[in-house]
Amino acid sequence: MFYENKPIYLDYAAETPLDPRVAAVLSAYLQEGALGNPHSVQHVYGWKAKAIVDKAAGQIAELIHAQPPEILWTSGATESNNLAIKGSVDFYQDKGRHIITSATEHKAVLDVCAYLQKQGYEITYLKPQSNGVIAIDELRQAIRQDTILVSIMHVNNETGVMQDIRTIGKITRQKGILFHVDAAQSASRLPINVNEMGIDLLSLSSHKVYGPAGIGALYVRQGVQLTPLIQGGGHQSGFRSGSLPVLLILGMGKACELMKADLSADREVLQNLTKRLWAGIQSLESVRLNGELSFLAPGYLNATFEGIDGDAFITALTNVAVSSKAACTSAAVTPSHVLIAMGLREQAAQNAVRFSLGRMTTTEEIDEAVKQITYVVIRLRALSPVWELLKEGKNITHYPWQVLR
Amino acid sequence: MMKHPIYNEIVLSYFFNTKQADSLQGGSVLSAMVGSPAQGGVLKLQLQISGDQIKNAVFKAYGNAALIAAAEYLCETVIGLSIAAVQNINAADIAAVLSLPRSLFSTALLVEDTLKTVLGKRGE
Numbered sequence: 396m397f398y399e400n401k402p403i404y405l406d407y408a409a410e411t412p413l414d415p416r417v418a419a420v421l422s423a424y425l426q427e428g429a430l431g432n433p434h435s436v437q438h439v440y441g442w443k444a445k446a447i448v449d450k451a452a453g454q455i456a457e458l459i460h461a462q463p464p465e466i467l468w469t470s471g472a473t474e475s476n477n478l479a480i481k482g483s484v485d486f487y488q489d490k491g492r493h494i495i496t497s498a499t500e501h502k503a504v505l506d507v508c509a510y511l512q513k514q515g516y517e518i519t520y521l522k523p524q525s526n527g528v529i530a531i532d533e534l535r536q537a538i539r540q541d542t543i544l545v546s547i548m549h550v551n552n553e554t555g556v557m558q559d560i561r562t563i564g565k566i567t568r569q570k571g572i573l574f575h576v577d578a579a580q581s582a583s584r585l586p587i588n589v590n591e592m593g594i595d596l597l598s599l600s601s602h603k604v605y606g607p608a609g610i611g612a613l614y615v616r617q618g619v620q621l622t623p624l625i626q627g628g629g630h631q632s633g634f635r636s637g638s639l640p641v642l643l644i645l646g647m648g649k650a651c652e653l654m655k656a657d658l659s660a661d662r663e664v665l666q667n668l669t670k671r672l673w674a675g676i677q678s679l680e681s682v683r684l685n686g687e688l689s690f691l692a693p694g695y696l697n698a699t700f701e702g703i704d705g706d707a708f709i710t711a712l713t714n715v716a717v718s719s720k721a722a723c724t725s726a727a728v729t730p731s732h733v734l735i736a737m738g739l740r741e742q743a744a745q746n747a748v749r750f751s752l753g754r755m756t757t758t759e760e761i762d763e764a765v766k767q768i769t770y771v772v773i774r775l776r777a778l779s780p781v782w783e784l785l786k787e788g789k790n791i792t793h794y795p796w797q798v799l800r
Numbered sequence: 801m802m803k804h805p806i807y808n809e810i811v812l813s814y815f816f817n818t819k820q821a822d823s824l825q826g827g828s829v830l831s832a833m834v835g836s837p838a839q840g841g842v843l844k845l846q847l848q849i850s851g852d853q854i855k856n857a858v859f860k861a862y863g864n865a866a867l868i869a870a871a872e873y874l875c876e877t878v879i880g881l882s883i884a885a886v887q888n889i890n891a892a893d894i895a896a897v898l899s900l901p902r903s904l905f906s907t908a909l910l911v912e913d914t915l916k917t918v919l920g921k922r923g924e
């Protein structure tokens with residue numbers, strides 16, 4: 396009754412649409428019967444399946460400038476992060492038990508670190524600067540004799556803030572420390588070269604690169620060892636047992652092949668669309684960009700509209716699909732840990748809205764979204780007593796609120 | 801048609817049709833503002849009273865869709881009623897009419913508190 400069936404989709408950070416070219420490959424495979432376990436080495440069905448998996452590993456490897464044997468299949472970036480971090484620090488624990496990460500990582504890194512802390516590892520959480528970027532000097536200073544792993548994401552899923560992976564990779568390589576990068580978001584936005592960037596472990600997710608959900612990959616530099624999390628039949632050189640989902644792998648491979656071909660064109664279009672969206676949003680007064688434009692990957696804007704509750708905004712914005720926090724954490728009502736780490740007040744963090752654009756986003760959609768956003772902001776501000784006070788020049792933080800309960 | 805996972809049709813219908821979102825001026829108007837942004841809800845309620853009767857009721861609300869809906873519902877409901885008739889409106893009544901789940905009950909409480917606070921200003 397109130398919600399459009401197909402609102403404008405500006406939530407690419409949560410999930411990218413399946414690219415129709417990927418869908419075509421998947422449906423052809425399904426039509427053929429989708430038979431074959433790549434681990435069945437004694438008949439043609441298995442060989443065919445193995446050929447699909449091998450080709451896909453090549454497609455992923457190409458995207459990030461790795462070698463196909465360095466690609467490990469997982470269920471997604473969550474598992475990749477788990478395996479990269481738990482697996483490496485367990486294997487190398489005799490070299491040390493100190494891990495460096497940042498306060499703005501995805502929960503799939505932070506929760507793993509919290510778990511490891513209970514197991515006796517020491518974790519340093521680097522706090523970013525107010526623009527979300529980690530100061531390289533702070534990272535350098537955090538390194539100790541017993542540091543075994545640095546885990547820093549490439550592009551933040553809530554804000555789009557980019558980290559200087561190349562510089563961090565130089566430092567870790569020089570110090571002989573393993574470097575893990577969560578590239579779930581960046582793979583669809585920025586070029587990645589694991590060699591030039593000094594990356595040892597890199598997490599990827601298919602449903603963030605226009606492939607099917609439920610499959611991901613972990614790049615493991617040749618020679619780097621991991622203790623497996625999932626044991627069994629010894630598949631994937633024992634690093635991760637379990638029969639592989641060939642259909643999903645086929646889709647992720649195709650998606651990465653397309654990404655490789657389309658990335659630079661995608662980036663340029665995205666950059667322009669993001670600018671257009673920001674220009675439209677910015678023309679509303681009192682909008683705060685959470686992050687700094689020059690440090691944002693193309694396609695992300697995280698903004699707080701002063702005087703408006705984030706939930707009311709999203710509820711009222713019936714024709715544009717956006718989110719107020721990472722999809723993975725939106726069940727909780729606590730404000731974003733990412734924005735809090737960047738120094739936002741709790742209220743500003745709670746009310747922040749994330750707009751994320753992608754390959755299928757059009758200029759018309761952005762223009763329509765700006766119209767809808769403008770309408771909703773004006774409407775909700777007109778009925779906001781907080782906005783009324785702000786307009787009167789009152790200081791909201793120090794206002795004598797009458798709180799009865 | 802897809803259902804909203806949190807807000808029912810009653811809540812949404814008040815939320816999208818806020819006829820009483822306004823400000824009043826004048827001597828016969830009583831105002832109160834309760835809550836805080838940190839608590840996630842602020843409600844400003846204004847009643848225009850003539851004798852024993854509520855002639856008009858308007859609000860401004862900062863908070864989630866349920867708070868805005870509950871405030872709209874309250875204002876629409878009290879217009880034309882006597883003070884005596886509205887004095888005992890409480891959070892449970894509001895929550896019942898709007899079918900609010902427990903997780904949103906605090907919005908009804910804020911509406912009740914604000915109404916009581918405004919009415920308490922009579923004769924001040």
Ligand SMILES: Cc1ncc(COP(=O)(O)O)c(C=O)c1O
Nearest residue numbers: 471472473501503552579580600
């Ligand atoms: C930065 C980042 N890391 C990890 C994940 C988890 O990915 P997946 O859904 O593939 O497990 C996500 C997606 O929510 C993400 O954005």
